[in-house]
Amino acid sequence: MTNATIQEIEGIDDYWGPAFRSVYEGEGGHEAFVQQLDERIQQHDKEIEKLCNFYYQGFIDSIRELLQVRSHAEELHAEISNVDANVKESTESLCTRAEELIKARRVELNIAATIEKMELCLPLLTTYSKLKTQVEAKRYYPALKTLEQLEHVLLPRVGAFAWCAQIAADVPRLRRAIRDASMADLRDFLENVRKLSPQVGAMALVQTQDMLGRSLANIIKNRKEAPPAGREGGGAQCPHELVDCSPLHRCLHIHGVLGAKNDFVQYYRAQRKQQARLVLIPASGNLHDSIQSMKNYLNAVLGFFILEEHLLSTGAGLVSKDWLLDTWSMAVTKVASTLRTNTSLITDPTLMLSIKRQIVLFINALKCYGLPTDPLPLLLQEMAEHYTEVLMQRWVVVFRDILDNASFLPIEVENQEQFDAVMDTFPCDADELEAQPFPRKFPFSPLVPAVYVQVKEFIYAWLKYSSGLGLGGARRAGAARHSAALLLARSFSGCLAALFRRPLPLVQLVQIIVDTQYLEDATSFLYEFISNITGSELVTTQTAGSMFQAARDDAEKQICENLEKKVDEFLDLENYDWLLVEPTGQASSFVTDMLGYLTGVLSSLEQLPERARAAAARAAAARIAQRLRRALLEPAVRQVSAGALHQLDLDVIQCEQFAAAEPVPGLREGELLEHFAALRQLLDLITGWDWSCYLHDVGLEGGKYALVSPRDAAALLDKLREAEQKSSVFSVLKKNERDRRKLLDTVLKQLRQLQNQDG
Amino acid sequence: MAKTYDYLFKLLLIGDSGVGKTSILFRFSEDAFNISFISTIGIDFKIRTIDLDGKKVKLQIWDTAGQERFRTITTAYYRGSMGIMLVYDVTNEKSFENIKNWIRNIEENASADVEKMILGNKCDLDAKRQVSKERGEQLAVEYQIKFVETSAKDSLNVEFAFYTLARDIKAKMEKKQEASNPPGGRTGAHQLRANEQQRKPTSWLSRCSVL
Numbered sequence: 008m009t010n011a012t013i014q015e016i017e018g019i020d021d022y023w024g025p026a027f028r029s030v031y032e033g034e035g036g037h038e039a040f041v042q043q044l045d046e047r048i049q050q051h052d053k054e055i056e057k058l059c060n061f062y063y064q065g066f067i068d069s070i071r072e073l074l075q076v077r078s079h080a081e082e083l084h085a086e087i088s089n090v091d092a093n094v095k096e097s098t099e100s101l102c103t104r105a106e107e108l109i110k111a112r113r114v115e116l117n118i119a120a121t122i123e124k125m126e127l128c129l130p131l132l133t134t135y136s137k138l139k140t141q142v143e144a145k146r147y148y149p150a151l152k153t154l155e156q157l158e159h160v161l162l163p164r165v166g167a168f169a170w171c172a173q174i175a176a177d178v179p180r181l182r183r184a185i186r187d188a189s190m191a192d193l194r195d196f197l198e199n200v201r202k203l204s205p206q207v208g209a210m211a212l213v214q215t216q217d218m219l220g221r222s223l224a225n226i227i228k229n230r231k232e233a234p235p236a237g238r239e240g241g242g243a244q245c246p247h248e249l250v251d252c253s254p255l256h257r258c259l260h261i262h263g264v265l266g267a268k269n270d271f272v273q274y275y276r277a278q279r280k281q282q283a284r285l286v287l288i289p290a291s292g293n294l295h296d297s298i299q300s301m302k303n304y305l306n307a308v309l310g311f312f313i314l315e316e317h318l319l320s321t322g323a324g325l326v327s328k329d330w331l332l333d334t335w336s337m338a339v340t341k342v343a344s345t346l347r348t349n350t351s352l353i354t355d356p357t358l359m360l361s362i363k364r365q366i367v368l369f370i371n372a373l374k375c376y377g378l379p380t381d382p383l384p385l386l387l388q389e390m391a392e393h394y395t396e397v398l399m400q401r402w403v404v405v406f407r408d409i410l411d412n413a414s415f416l417p418i419e420v421e422n423q424e425q426f427d428a429v430m431d432t433f434p435c436d437a438d439e440l441e442a443q444p445f446p447r448k449f450p451f452s453p454l455v456p457a458v459y460v461q462v463k464e465f466i467y468a469w470l471k472y473s474s475g476l477g478l479g480g481a482r483r484a485g486a487a488r489h490s491a492a493l494l495l496a497r498s499f500s501g502c503l504a505a506l507f508r509r510p511l512p513l514v515q516l517v518q519i520i521v522d523t524q525y526l527e528d529a530t531s532f533l534y535e536f537i538s539n540i541t542g543s544e545l546v547t548t549q550t551a552g553s554m555f556q557a558a559r560d561d562a563e564k565q566i567c568e569n570l571e572k573k574v575d576e577f578l579d580l581e582n583y584d585w586l587l588v589e590p591t592g593q594a595s596s597f598v599t600d601m602l603g604y605l606t607g608v609l610s611s612l613e614q615l616p617e618r619a620r621a622a623a624a625r626a627a628a629a630r631i632a633q634r635l636r637r638a639l640l641e642p643a644v645r646q647v648s649a650g651a652l653h654q655l656d657l658d659v660i661q662c663e664q665f666a667a668a669e670p671v672p673g674l675r676e677g678e679l680l681e682h683f684a685a686l687r688q689l690l691d692l693i694t695g696w697d698w699s700c701y702l703h704d705v706g707l708e709g710g711k712y713a714l715v716s717p718r719d720a721a722a723l724l725d726k727l728r729e730a731e732q733k734s735s736v737f738s739v740l741k742k743n744e745r746d747r748r749k750l751l752d753t754v755l756k757q758l759r760q761l762q763n764q765d766g
Numbered sequence: 767m768a769k770t771y772d773y774l775f776k777l778l779l780i781g782d783s784g785v786g787k788t789s790i791l792f793r794f795s796e797d798a799f800n801i802s803f804i805s806t807i808g809i810d811f812k813i814r815t816i817d818l819d820g821k822k823v824k825l826q827i828w829d830t831a832g833q834e835r836f837r838t839i840t841t842a843y844y845r846g847s848m849g850i851m852l853v854y855d856v857t858n859e860k861s862f863e864n865i866k867n868w869i870r871n872i873e874e875n876a877s878a879d880v881e882k883m884i885l886g887n888k889c890d891l892d893a894k895r896q897v898s899k900e901r902g903e904q905l906a907v908e909y910q911i912k913f914v915e916t917s918a919k920d921s922l923n924v925e926f927a928f929y930t931l932a933r934d935i936k937a938k939m940e941k942k943q944e945a946s947n948p949p950g951g952r953t954g955a956h957q958l959r960a961n962e963q964q965r966k967p968t969s970w971l972s973r974c975s976v977l
């Protein structure tokens with residue numbers, strides 16, 4: 008057991024508690040344990056002795072050896088010190104060299120780095136100088152490219168040098184300068200374009216004209232006359248070549264580079280739109296002054312849009328189809344309205360024709376360039392109407408002139424030559440005349456051929472307008488017929504009507520009636536003429552009939568008025584002695600003069616149509632009857648003697664004879680006499696003293712004295728009574744005279760009653 | 767009814783066609799002139815009232831057409847005429863020579879005591895003159911007719927000619943009247959027409975005295 012404890016103590020380094028307990032509590036107590044410990048110590052001593060003995064020799068040897076190492080070390084030490092000194096001596100220069108080398112090496116590296124940097128700078132600088140020269144040379148597009156390179160490639164590569172910063176700062180300035188300069192170029196271009204576009208338009212119109220007039224014959228002729236050579240405009244083949252568009256394209260590129268292409272396009276369009284507005288306002292104010300100003304205007308407009316159209320076709324997006332059409336539609340409306348206002352003031356047909364030709368050319372050119380032409384064709388139509396008006400105004404002057412200088416005498420020709428000359432200018436049926444000896448007399452006056460020729464002239468002039476409008480022959484002919492008829496029915500008739508405003512001599516009136524008849528009959532020849540020159544079928548639908556009926560009516564009316572006035576003049580000479588006792592048995596001289604005059608005049612109206620002559624005779628007869636009756640019933644004449652009554656009766660008989668003799672043909676039998684019927688009945692009643700019959704029949708249709716009113720009968724009877732009273736103042740009345748007086752008074756009373764009944 | 771005139775004189779214009787008869791009449795009646803030739807149909811007349819010594823004198827002036835065609839019509843008017851203007855054109859020799867023919871014509875057709883006067887018209891056209899004034903005067907002396915040169919265009923002597931002729935007629939008539947109707951024999955409520963003077967004795971007054 009004790010052994011175990013010692014083992015335990017040796018085995019355990021700490022927690023020796025249980026071991027100590029066993030020592031105290033074990034058998035034999037702690038003596039045992041001490042003994043044991045001694046035993047143990049002895050054991051260990053023996054072992055240590057053994058161990059020492061074992062290693063002693065080795066130890067001695069080691070010391071010896073160590074002593075030996077000590078000397079060796081000392082030797083080595085010396086040797087090493089020696090070497091060290093040697094090395095020290097030899098490496099000292101080496102080190103300085105190395106140091107030098109390092110320094111040189113560093114310099115070398117620095118130089119290489121500098122060269123590298125410099126090499127990077129050099130292109131920047133050359134580019135910069137290139138840029139400067141480019142800008143100076145106004146080669147803006149390459150300059151911009153250079154600038155771009157400079158800014159985005161070269162400058163970042165070089166790095167932050169002060170001068171680089173300066174260049175970098177310069178970049179936007181240059182860019183702005185380039186932009187400004189290119190804008191200036193654009194403005195120059197726009198200005199240039201404005202100057203050149205009329206030439207462009209002019210050239211396009213010339214080309215259109217050439218094209219329209221193109222025919223084999225013309226082409227050959229032109230070839231022969233002009234060997235192929237550059238056309239005017241510096242050899243430009245197309246009108247747009249007259250304008251150098253490169254500045255515009257350059258500007259566009261520049262702005263493209265500047266990233267402002269859209270802005271530029273907008274700016275360009277805005278500028279052009281503004282220019283378009285300027286172009287559309289005629290430069291010379293009044294286009295109707297001369298054809299040249301009209302040409303200039305159309306040239307400018309056309310040139311403008313040809314250029315735009317060219318820009319559209321060359322792409323680049325400056326001009327879009329929509330924009331072009333939009334601008335054009337604004338422009339064409341303005342053009343049409345400008346032309347409309349200007350042409351509406353024109354009164355010169357030649358100018359209108361030139362303008363029309365120009366507009367037609369303009370329209371054709373527009374078609375060539377694919378621009379819509381509406382509403383210009385409509386304008387041409389309106390102008391056609393105006394042209395007709397202008398022509399008609401012209402011809403009004405011509406007609407007025409013809410009428411002012413008209414002799415209104417029938418044409419008389421002395422020989423065949425003169426006869427043929429008339430027949431050549433005016434178609435008429437002259438078979439009868441042909442048989443007559445010279446001098447021959449045409450029924451119409453020179454007015455007729457003159458007007459006929461003028462109407463033909465008018466038709467020529469009128470047709471000039473419609474040529475080149477692409478109308479068919481039939482339509483042209485129809486319109487020409489219409490205009491010619493209008494000319495005659497309106498303009499010429501108007502001139503005739505104006506002629507009637509002042510009283511005309513009889514001869515003129517007669518001739519006018521005859522002449523208008525011939526003119527009307529000639530309308531069919533006019534239509535034939537129209538169909539000939541328009542190459543269309545003859546149309547004979549419209550009967551000329553009553554084209555000048557109004558004028559003839561006027562003339563007839565004036566003839567009647569003329570005769571009535573003459574009758575009045577004769578009757579103003581009437582100088583009845585109302586108290587005449589004994590009629591002379593002769594008609595009053597004013598009556599015989601008048602009837603002689605009327606017979607002469609009426610017979611000299613032989614050329615007049617029957618109707619007109621009859622009307623004249625009727626008017627004269629009516630007026631005579633009216634005036635004689637008025638003279639008889641004139642209230643201012645208080646007394647009328649039986650003698651005066653008989654004188655008047657005699658005069659009326661003369662008139663009745665004149666009427667009954669039917670001084671002109673074409674009257675209804677007894678027609679003229681009817682005008683004297685009322686007067687006749689009145690005179691018969693009074694002179695025949697037929698009162699019972701009158702009073703019996705009064706108010707009865709178809710009575711013997713149906714045309715005598717009680718008032719007139721009473722008035723005349725009253726006058727008669729007054730005269731009789733006056734003549735019998737100093738005499739004593741016989742019985743029958745007294746009876747007569749009594750009857751007279753009774754009749755008068757009855758008549759007054761009747762008169763009162765009638766109101 | 768109040769009479770509008772005291773005397774009515776019927777005058778006649780004769781002469782070759784184109785001498786200016788119508789123009790003279792136009793000048794006298796309308797005081798106007800028309801450059802264009804207005805042909806006359808057969809016969810025409812105009813009336814103008816003039817004042818002679820306080821008397822209203824109505825002139826009915828007949829204008830004749832020279833054309834042969836109307837000769838028969840116009841000669842009928844010779845008879846009633848109290849005065850005749852013979853017109854020639856001083857620029858037309860022929861028209862002057864024809865005056866003699868016209869005078870013969872008058873002698874054949876007109877009443878013997880008709881007053882006459884010769885007018886040399888268009889005296890404004892001096893450059894074209896073919897008949898001198900002296901020859902006109904000489905002719906007038908030969909026939910014992912008054913003569914004056916006129917211009918319808920320039921209104922020269924036209925009034926004068928008509929007034930002269932009218933005054934002569936009036937004088938002649940008044941002389942005749944005095945001869946047949948001694949002064950004081952007539953209270954003269956109104957003047958009778960010249961060509962009615964033959965009927966004067968049958969006026970109601972004289973008739974009255976018979977009763």
Ligand SMILES: Nc1nc2c(ncn2[C@@H]2O[C@H](COP(=O)(O)OP(=O)(O)O)[C@@H](O)[C@H]2O)c(=O)[nH]1
Pocket residue numbers: 781782783784785786787788789790800801802803804805806832887888889890891916917918919920
């Ligand atoms: N220069 C001029 N021309 C006149 C004169 N009287 C008439 N004439 C012209 O002579 C032409 C004939 O005149 P007209 O009166 O018709 O002559 P008629 O045939 O005698 O009636 C017309 O052209 C008139 O203008 C005149 O006094 N001087």
Ligand SMILES: [Mg+2]
Pocket residue numbers: 784787788789804805806829830831
């Ligand atoms: Mg005449």
